Amino acid sequence: MWLALGRAANELDSVGEDLNEHTGTIKQLATPAGSAMVVRRHR
Known part of the structure; x- marks a missing residue:
């Protein structure tokens, strides 16, 4: 068991x-694209 854990x-x-x-690429992917994330609803 210890061998497997190691x-x-x-x-x-x-x-x-x-x-x-x-990490640089991951941070870019995690950052929202601003206005592309806005959802507009019409009433």
């Missing part, structure tokens, strides 16, 4: 490093 921790660390390389 391997999982190493894998999560590797994934975190991979994501860290792309």
